[in-house]
Amino acid sequence: MSALLSLRRIGKSFGGLSALSDISFDVHPGEIVGVIGPNGAGKTTLFNVVTAVFPPTAGEVLFDGERIGGLPPHAITKRGVTRTFQNIRLFSAMTVEENVMVGRHCRTGAGVWGGVLRTQRERREEQGIRGKARELLDLVGLPGADRDRIAGSLPYGHQRRLEIARALAAEPRLLLLDEPVAGMNDAETQDVFRLIRRVQSLGVTILLIEHDMSLVMKACDRLVVFNFGRKIAEGAPAEIRDDPLVIEAYLGAGGGGADA
Amino acid sequence: MPLEWLNPYHLQVGSFVLINAILGASIYVTLSTGQLSLGNAGFMSIGAYAAALLSTHHQVPIPVGVLAGSLLAGAAGILVGIPALRLSGVYLAIATLGFGEVLRAVLINWESLTGGAVGIAAIPQMGRVILAWASDRGFSPGSLGLQRNQFISLTVFLILLLCTILTVAFFLRLSRSRVGRAYAAIRSDERAAEAAGIPITYYKVLAFSQGALLSGFAGALFAHSTSFVSPGDFTYHRAVEILVFAVFGGSEQILGPVFGAAFLTVLPEALRPISDYRYILYGILLVVMMVFRPQGVIDPALVRRLRRSGKGTPA
Numbered sequence: 326m327s328a329l330l331s332l333r334r335i336g337k338s339f340g341g342l343s344a345l346s347d348i349s350f351d352v353h354p355g356e357i358v359g360v361i362g363p364n365g366a367g368k369t370t371l372f373n374v375v376t377a378v379f380p381p382t383a384g385e386v387l388f389d390g391e392r393i394g395g396l397p398p399h400a401i402t403k404r405g406v407t408r409t410f411q412n413i414r415l416f417s418a419m420t421v422e423e424n425v426m427v428g429r430h431c432r433t434g435a436g437v438w439g440g441v442l443r444t445q446r447e448r449r450e451e452q453g454i455r456g457k458a459r460e461l462l463d464l465v466g467l468p469g470a471d472r473d474r475i476a477g478s479l480p481y482g483h484q485r486r487l488e489i490a491r492a493l494a495a496e497p498r499l500l501l502l503d504e505p506v507a508g509m510n511d512a513e514t515q516d517v518f519r520l521i522r523r524v525q526s527l528g529v530t531i532l533l534i535e536h537d538m539s540l541v542m543k544a545c546d547r548l549v550v551f552n553f554g555r556k557i558a559e560g561a562p563a564e565i566r567d568d569p570l571v572i573e574a575y576l577g578a579g580g581g582g583a584d585a
Numbered sequence: 586m587p588l589e590w591l592n593p594y595h596l597q598v599g600s601f602v603l604i605n606a607i608l609g610a611s612i613y614v615t616l617s618t619g620q621l622s623l624g625n626a627g628f629m630s631i632g633a634y635a636a637a638l639l640s641t642h643h644q645v646p647i648p649v650g651v652l653a654g655s656l657l658a659g660a661a662g663i664l665v666g667i668p669a670l671r672l673s674g675v676y677l678a679i680a681t682l683g684f685g686e687v688l689r690a691v692l693i694n695w696e697s698l699t700g701g702a703v704g705i706a707a708i709p710q711m712g713r714v715i716l717a718w719a720s721d722r723g724f725s726p727g728s729l730g731l732q733r734n735q736f737i738s739l740t741v742f743l744i745l746l747l748c749t750i751l752t753v754a755f756f757l758r759l760s761r762s763r764v765g766r767a768y769a770a771i772r773s774d775e776r777a778a779e780a781a782g783i784p785i786t787y788y789k790v791l792a793f794s795q796g797a798l799l800s801g802f803a804g805a806l807f808a809h810s811t812s813f814v815s816p817g818d819f820t821y822h823r824a825v826e827i828l829v830f831a832v833f834g835g836s837e838q839i840l841g842p843v844f845g846a847a848f849l850t851v852l853p854e855a856l857r858p859i860s861d862y863r864y865i866l867y868g869i870l871l872v873v874m875m876v877f878r879p880q881g882v883i884d885p886a887l888v889r890r891l892r893r894s895g896k897g898t899p900a
Contacts, residue, residue, distance in 0.1 A: 402782035431782030440762025
């Protein structure tokens with residue numbers, strides 16, 4: 326099976342500081358792959374390279390067999406890679422529904438005149454956008470009563486779900502989730518876990534950064550472990566759990582192979 | 586005389602209110618993608634001079650000249666907007682202010698085309714042109730109970746009113762469309778907007794040039810209302826005045842700068858009886874506003890409240 330996302334010897338340095346070096350791994354269609362590692366290991370930097378927030382200083386990113394390096398972020402979204410952010414980035418003054426509607430941008434086409442003249446085509450398209458937005462809000466479990474609320478006024482957990490709905494609105498084939506359960510309690514974490522599985526069942530491949538080990542072990546088909554900007558391990562959750570290098574990265578040298 | 590209140594002075598103040606309202610809308614449009622442009626006085630001068638020159642030197646009909654002036658200003662907006670994209674916030678404001686001043690220096694020094702510091706006089710005035718046209722066909726303002734100069738001022742006012750209403754309606758509709766959502770998303774968070782699939786460069790240049798086009802439109806209407814333009818009409822003071830419309834009225838809704846323009850244009854006129862103190866009062870008002878309502882008079886919360894109370898009252 327050919328890879329959906331293929332990272333080849335990715336390197337990224339800021340000035341003299343190396344944030345990522347020699348990162349290579351593949352993500353196959355339909356998988357949920359977890360990226361784990363201590364803080365500062367380069368996980369979010371990797372997401373930023375894939376979504377072209379900044380270009381890598383070495384190596385290349387292939388999506389569906391094509392190089393996507395050099396494309397602007399919106400073009401990558403249009404190809405089918407969308408993301409959420411570690412520190413939630415909603416359009417906080419817009420309503421919940423509008424946030425998701427913005428996510429439909431690259432799958433729709435009305436321009437200035439369509440919008441001003443309200444052509445029949447434009448009205449049909451708007452209806453479609455609204456319908457899709459509501460469908461996605463239902464999927465992520467945001468109740469209809471919240472649709473017209475200002476996004477910034479939602480409780481924290483709901484903001485995370487809303488961000489996922491917005492990312493799904495662009496019909497991604499690959500969804501990058503950056504710590505989707507950070508700061509959530511156990512019940513909320515379980516909800517998000519179920520949501521991730523639902524999204525996977527819709528045919529979306531998922532790359533997930535997460536610190537919650539129980540979630541990662543349960544949700545992911547495969548894990549990639551980073552430390553100091555390098556990949557130190559890759560494999561099934563059970564293998565990773567027992568990998569001495571990983572244990573050392575998390576517990577420090579000499580920490581012993583106890584019940585990590 | 587029953588229509589005495591309809592005097593040319595009131596109508597002229599009204600006309601300036603409307604031209605300023607369009608200028609207020611122009612800064613709103615650029616701001617709606619989070620870009621602060623102080624170049625709108627410059628773009629206004631492009632529209633004004635283009636329309637004035639076309640009608641005085643080339644006998645182009647006024648509507649065609651207004652359209653050409655607006656489009657030329659919009660095209661200049663694209664040229665300025667693309668390099669200006671590298672800047673944001675106060676740096677963009679300063680660069681666009683510089684653009685306006687450079688343009689004014691060109692207007693002053695290119696005497697063979699622009700008439701230099703003296704400017705261009707005897708530009709066909711909309712009201713007079715329409716009156717002449719109607720008189721040729723046997724119409725007399727007296728048949729409406731109006732004097733000639735009343736009719737002229739009223740015609741100008743009504744044309745500007747129509748232009749302002751169309752402008753506001755255009756951008757109200759745009760703000761509730763796919764393009765408007767893209768603008769709002771960019772203003773809120775550029776990084777997130779990009780990630781959501783919005784080509785931000787395209788929309789920022791589009792908004793910038795729409796703002797420039799509107800400024801040019803206001804400038805062209807100004808030229809054909811006053812029949813005289815000079816570089817002195819498009820100074821740094823004008824640029825700041827336009828900014829104040831948005832700051833005072835509120836910049837998150839198009840009605841904010843339009844209201845700001847109307848209020849701040851009428852205020853100095855209304856305060857004429859205390860002429861010596863009126864600009865002191867104007868200044869105090871701005872300071873008080875910034876302290877107690879820095880978001881401007883009209884903000885989204887106010888609009889929501891008005892809409893709700895509007896729905897609440899039985900018909």
